[in-house]
Structures are given as C-alpha cells and as structure tokens.
Amino acid sequence: MRISRFYLPVKLTAGSTLTPDQESAHYMHTVLRLQKGAQLSVFNGDGEEYTATVLDATGARFAIQLGAVPTSVDRESGLHTHLGLGISRGERMDLAIQKAVELGANIITPLFTERCVVQLNAARKQQRWQHWFKVIQSACEQCGRNRIPELRQPQELAEWIPGQQGLRLLLDPLNGKRLTELSPAAGLVILSGPEGGFSDKERTFALQAGFTGLRLGPRILRTETAALAALAAVQTLWGDLG
Template identity: 60%
Template sequence: MRISRLYLPVPLASGADVVLDGEHAHYLRTVLRLKRGFDLTVFNGEGGEFAARIVACHREEVRLAVGDYRPVDRESRLGVHLGLGISRGERMDLAIQKAVELGVGAITPLFTERCVVQLDGERKAQRLEHWRRVVWAACEQSGRNRVPEVLEPRSLDAWLPAAAGLKIFLDPHARGGLRELEPPVGMVTLLSGPEGGFSDAEREAAVAESFTPIRLGPRVLRTETAALAALTAIQTLWGDLAA
C-alpha cells in the first residue's frame, strides 16, 4: 500500500510527538481515512522527510509520533522561476499543480493586458492562499520535500525588470526554439501568458528586458498547456533528464 505524505509547516524532529491542528487532523482522519497505527511520511518544506506513525486518531486529537529522518532530495538541479499570466479557475490551478510536479522553484502570478481575472484586496489574498494550497498538495503527491514559493501577484511591467538567469517567454509568433539557446548557468526565468496571450506591447517590453521569445511548435497551445510543455522541455534539455 502506498504510504501517504503530509505537509506540516511546523518544526519536525525524530522522537517528537506532533498534535495536528484542526485542518490537518480533518484531512488525515476524514479525507485520507487513516487510523491509529498507520504509517505515513511527513515533511515541512525545509528539505528531507520523516517517517511517522499515527498514535492517536479521534475527534478530540490526532497525534503523530515522528520517526527517522530521511535526507531525500527530489529537486531539479535547475532552478526555474515561472511567471504565469493569471487565467480562470481550474486552468490556473492545473498549471500551478503540474508546474510543481515538473520541478518549478517559484511561481509569480501575473496581471497582463488580456488577463480576464480581476483580483483585489481580500479576493487577491484568498486566491493566493488557494494557490499555495494547490502547491502543498502537489508536493505531497509528487514527493517533493521543498515547497515552491507562490509570490504575491504582480503586474507584468513590475515583474519583468526583476527577472534573472536565462530569460525566456513563450510566443507562438517566435521563430526560434529552446534547442537554439545556450544552456543556462544557474537558473531559468520562464514567462507564460494568460488566455489570449501577450499583446504586442507586452512582447516588446519582454524583449527590452532581455527575454528571448521561443515557440514550442506549429500549434497554438492553451495557457495551461504551454507552460507545462515548456517546463517539460526545459527539464529534458537542461534539468532532470539532461545528460
């Protein structure tokens, strides 16, 4: 039976007991349907993971006994920061979830000219919290023990000057592809647009900040597909699967 993994953003140490808060207790008891005596893996995003066993599991308390530390590292050797144009609902969730599975190191949601989602005040804070939960769940599923950061949503204009490393943006009108670029040293910043893509002015602004436009093939990809196809290719060429 597959051992469940649980992200716990608290200090963890071998030999300690951890009492789960209401949300984590409900998830373990009601969603995963685990019981006293079950084994699982816990991690806190700081690297490595711990064996754990449920020693109490009832309405009043869910408590874990933390066991041996395992220095397991499943991170890509290539740091990737994804600037992702904000899209609607499940499309954005899917792009974030799969980007985590594909090893992205950080994600910044971006407001662009053709962004159809309007976020401000409390709604922006709620969406940011939701996206971070999507990341936590993706780390639990994929075996990652370091949690990628989801940064505060920003405008594209404000984000572009802060980008670092090999800077790439996805543009179906571009002529070149990833294979034509020099392998990166350090990190990659990948910019992927929202539904409707980038405007001409946004393309020009990205190029002015030393972003290289690349295309992924002859077909126009949906926003949730484009970033994932690019991340897969980047990991194959320069990251997880590179020679």
C-alpha cells in the same frame, strides 16, 4: 504500499509527538480513515521527511509520533526555474500551478497582464494566493518534493519583467526560437501568457528587456499547456527529466 505524505508547517523533531492542525487531522482521520498504528510521511519544507505513526485516532483526537531518524531526500532539479504565469481563470490556473510544481519549478509568480480576465482586489488577491499555495502544498505531497516552491505575490507584468535575470524566455508561438537554438543556463525564467495571450506592447517590452522568444512547435497551445510544455522541455534538455 505507498504511504500518504503530508506537509505540516511546524518544527519537526525526531521522536516527538504532535497534533496536526485541524484541517490536516480531518483529512487524515475522516477522509483517509487512518487508524492507530497507520504509517504516514510528513515534511515541513526544510528538505527532510519523517516516517510517522498514528498514536491516537479517537473521536476528535488525532496524534502522530515522528520516527527517530529523519530522511534527507533531494528531489529538486539542478535546473533552477522561475515561472512568470499570466493569471487565468479557476481550474486552468490551478492546473498550471500544480503541474509546474511536479515539473520542478522553484519560483512561481502570478502575473496581471493586459488581457487578464481575472480581476482581484486586495482581499481577493490574498485569498487566491492562499488557495494557490494549498495547490502547491498538495502537489508537493503528491510528487515527493520536500521543499516548497516559492509562491510570490501576484504582480503587474510591467513591474515584474525588469527585475528578472539569467536566461529569460518569453513563450511566443509566432516569432520565437526553438529550444535547440539556445544554450542551457543554471537559472531560467519562463514567461507564459494568460488565456488571451500577450499584447503586442507586452511582447515588445519583454523582448526589449532581454527576454528571448521561445516557440513550442507549430501549434497554438492553451495557457495551461504552454507553461507545462516549456517546463517539461527545459527539464528534459537541461534538467533532471533527460
């Protein structure tokens, strides 16, 4: 039977006993109803994971003991991918981030674009970042990754584009090349637009900065679909899905 996995951002030491943070403990105890003696798996993002046992699940108390030997399991793709993702609304953005993690993205940068319908002040920007990081955390717990992808702070597209290196792909349903026309690279940057797509100005700027247009078939894909289709395609051709 598959045991539940949990990300705990603390130092993990073989054989030690620890008390998870309140939110994690509540989920383990109240939602999953883990009782004394139950097995689970924990990781902190350093690449290792521990089998753990529930020692105490009495009332508000919840404690676990880590196993004596950690397990190093590398579930990272050999293809390093950085996803620049135009910010979309609510569940669409959450879905895109969640599935990008499952598909092996190493870096995710939310981007403000001309047609972005989401406006965030400084406080809301930090709140959204924290929310998106929890989406990433949960996705890693589910898919088995022991390293947490880097979630960068939301950034203006015009500021983000010049700093990118390597094979840079702009998802362009109108004038892009097909993946079979491109050569693989160790590092890959994928730029995916928001719900309204990129403006002509943004598209031109990206192409002039060294991005190559990528066309994913004859159909227009929604924002959350396009980014995930691109990640799945490059992982199949050049990564670990082939």
